[in-house]
Amino acid sequence: MQQPEYSDKEILRRLYDYTKPYISYWTMAIICMVIVSGLTSLQAYLIKPILDEIFIEKNEVYFAYLPWAIFVIFLLKGICQFFYEYYLNRIGQSMVRDLRQEIFEQIIRQSLSFFHRHATGELMSRIFTDVALIQEAISTAAVGLIKNVLQIVGLVGMIFYLDWRLALFCSGFLAISFLPMVIFGRIQRRLTTRLQRNMGRLSTATHESLTGNLIIQAFNAERFEIGRFSDVLKDVFRNTIAGVKAKSLSSSTVELISGIGIIAIIVYGGGRVMAGESSTGTFFAFLTALLMTYQPIKGLTQINNAMQQGIAAANRVFWMRDHQPEIQNKPHAEILPAFTREIRFDNVRFQYPGGRRTVLQDVTLTIRKGQTVALVGHSGSGKTTLANLLPRFIEAEAGGITIDGMDIRAVTLSSLREQIAVVTQDTVLFNGTVRNNIAYGQPDSPPEKIIDAARRANALAFIEALPDGFDTAIGQSGVRLSGGQRQRLAVARAFMKGAPILILDEATSSLDTVSERAVQDAIDHLMEGRTVLIIAHRLTTIERADVIVVLSEGRIVETGTHAQLLAREDSEYRQLYKLQHTLSDD
Ligand SMILES: Nc1ncnc2c1ncn2[C@@H]1O[C@H](COP(=O)(O)OP(=O)(O)OP(=O)(O)O)[C@@H](O)[C@H]1O
Ligand SMILES: [Mg+2]
Structure with a gap:
């Protein structure tokens, strides 16, 4: 069966159409997300008064009120987190319901020949698996994108607010540390493709040798088959090891660069504190905010995968959604009167x-x-x-x-x-x-x-x-x-x-x-x-x-x-x- 491919843009537009009826939920969810990301940055900022005012200055007023402020921040963040998760899941599940309903309605009206062409299992996986994959893509990808970007923006804003000189200094480092990730990432992708191809060859070779076992023995071809298997096996091994090397090299390099980065930050930032240009609290708040960006950045890198899967699933689902039954009423079809002749x-x-x-x-x-x-x-x-x-x-x-x-x-x-x-x-x-x-x-x-x-x-x-x-x-x-x-x-x-x-x-x-x-x-x-x-x-x-x-x-x-x-x-x-x-x- 030849399925027409929809462009990614078209798919995204249609998915967006499905979420449109729930625009009020979206608004609520996004407002809550903005508040959460603001509060997250505030959490990092709090390190500054905790260190500077309570631990260094020993300020009584701060000591009395700061814990309450912290409590309020956590409480608010908890409430907003609850609501955005609730609203997002409502949107996602409503879409799942709407899509399943629509596809079922479409499938049930198809002509007999459609059911001859499409196995029941295939149709069921459209309704269950593919719709679930779309929902997954919406909730992890679309939502993850908004949430993580908001958090990164909030935290980076806080980093610059706390010490823009140090922030600029770090940005340079960050750029350098991305370099090995990009290079090794590219190598890894190439290796993965090759590995998948070789695994396919291995499984075909195994399957053929096992099912054709009678013929193999009749032709005394065991040696030949063993040789063939071992060749493919060697390729798989070489591939896998190369993949492991690239991956470990990548993480070690990143580790090393981060280490150097931290040393540089301590030397540069510490120098500024010692010179009285910045406070201890500022420095640690800065460091906290910087470390807190790790989670959302990592989240961003995982989005692509879910997105690709969701788009592929949406492609299949929309194809089925758009498939018109071959046999349906003609325009201006008449009502057949009671049979008489x-x-x-x-x-x-x-x-x-x-x-x-x-x-x-x-x-x-x-x-x-x-x-x-x-x-x-x-x-x-x-x-x-x-x-x-x-x-x-x-x-x-x-x-x-x-x-x-x-x-x-x-x-x-x-x-x-x-x-x-x-x-x-x-x-x-x-x-x-x-x-x-x-x-x-x-x-x-x-x-x-x-x-x-x-x-x-x-x-x-x-x-x-x-x-x-x-x-x-x-x-x-x-x-x-x-x-x-x-x-x-x-x-x-x-x-x-x-x-x-x-x-x-x-x-x-x-x-x-x-x-x-x-x-x-x-x-x-x-x-x-x-x-x-x-x-x-x-x-x-x-x-x-x-x-x-x-x-x-x-x-x-x-x-x-x-x-x-x-x-x-x-x-x-x-x-x-x-x-x-x-x-x-x-
Ligand atoms: N869905 C289909 N796609 C392609 N060919 C089909 C399909 N259904 C039936 N055929 C073919 O059409 C021919 C007639 O099939 P049909 O089912 O009408 O036979 P029948 O006379 O009802 O046979 P039986 O007495 O065994 O029920 C057969 O050669 C069959 O292989
Ligand atoms: Mg028959």
């Missing part, structure tokens, strides 16, 4: 996207109201595909389908699907009660209607025998029910829907004979008075159909009643029929 397939052709061959070709078929039309044919002949065209789960490439003369592409999806009930082999039940599964999508249905649907589907007896009757929870996918019971619930659901058109796809093929009987009775009942498109492998279930349509490799090869088709010597239907009867006679 006939369904027509006109020269329908279909090919799955990316599929190599045409799955349906020249399919022309009329189903009159009240008729039962059976589709038969070998596995892969296109029966399910043909049935899926009618509710527009997929769309014909050429030709068209009309209901009472109206093209199904010109009507709204909901008005079309309202008139069609589908019962398939793999019944989909939801984790909930029997009641909610029967009245699926109609939570406010009257209980009598639900009971009636269950009775008609041969399901009332077993439902009433369940521990809580209609309110029994049936477990994920209905695991607490038997296959036949699940099928009967599906039939009850179709009764409940009351749609005039019914599609039955292999509804009884996975069941044994006894449970098949109960399901078959329910289905026979369901078919009464409806227009039915039925697909079944067991020909006995479709002998009574008004029209039998035989599909072969996507083309209709025969149509007629059971008797007509069986009477023809060379008919494919006769062969299918004979095949099954000899098989079941064994």
